[in-house]
Amino acid sequence: MAGKHFDVVALGELLVDFTDNGLSGQGNPLFEANPGGAPCNVLAMLRKLGRSCAFVGKVGDDLFGSQLRAVAEEAGICMDYLAVDREARTTLAFVKKLDNGDRDFSFYRNPGADMRLTEKDLPLEAIENCRVFHFGTLSMTHEGVRRATCKAIHCAQKGGALISFDPNLRPPLWSSLDEAKAQIEYGLAHCDILKIADNELEFMTGETDFDKGAAILRAKYPNIRLFNVTAGAEGSYSYYEDKRVFVPACKLGGVIETTGAGDTFCACVLNFVLEHGLEGLTEKDLTAMLAFANTAAYLVTTRKGAIHSMPERRHIEQLLINRPLAK
Secondary structure, eight states: OTTOSEEEEEESOOEEEEEEEEEOTTSOEEEEEEEEOHHHHHHHHHHHTTOOEEEEEEEESSHHHHHHHHHHHHTTOBOTTEEEESSSOOOEEEEEEOTTSOEEEEEEOTTOGGGGOOGGGOOHHHHHTEEEEEEESGGGSSHHHHHHHHHHHHHHHHTTOEEEEEOOOOGGGSSOHHHHHHHHHHHHHTOSEEEEEHHHHHHHHSOSSHHHHHHHHHHHOTTOSEEEEEOGGGEEEEEETTEEEEEEOOOOSOOOOOTTHHHHHHHHHHHHHHHHOSSSOOHHHHHHHHHHHHHHHHHHHTSSSSGGGOOOHHHHHHHHHHSOOOO
């Protein structure tokens, strides 16, 4: 893939996560405005690992849109392909941490600028000339942006890029869960690299057993060459050819919130693939990949937000040195 313009191009939502930040002196809930959006979170971590990245998406012609562009550019992400919508506002998400450690999302997106991305907004040359193209399903919830996403996928495939997919299921954003399942199936059928969370695997297969769920989807979608399952605080699994590897999560305490953890994991996997390719991977390779990705994901949970909170490579490697994998 010599001569490619970017290591990774990602398409999707760029938004503001208003994250639960306790109560005011009067007892009112406080929310911190953190820049986010899963695809751009992935790119922010990849930039920490030295990769060249570009983002494709749309924000509103408003204060939040300008702030998001500035933050992403500060992170080193190419934002030349960020479109601006003069009518719809930048999408907002309010994130409430639940007592069980999960999160509850409330989206202000009816419409939001990100869902108004069109085929005309696509930088086809940049997409065709990247090494990896990454997307999720928030860019597939509505017809116009769905068409743009599908066109971008086919453009990237035409150029020889590897396709990376993270379902990133957010039920409140779908008209029906049947539609969500159909669009996730489209993503599964068109990717080489998959990062899927445990709840999404169960949603797609009805299986709580990861091995059984992975076997179902791998049989149905043999195009997926590297199949990774994240299981939150338990760790992660990787399925590759006839290999199956599990690496436990890093559990050193100090977790504040989990926003961006899956995106951080995904970025580390993509960086590994950019370094090693997808041919002839061993169990040792997969173990090292998961250990690095799990550790990075842990570190981002010890801070608020995502784009501003991505860890440096040296901090990940230092923690791995001090915390060797259990035998």
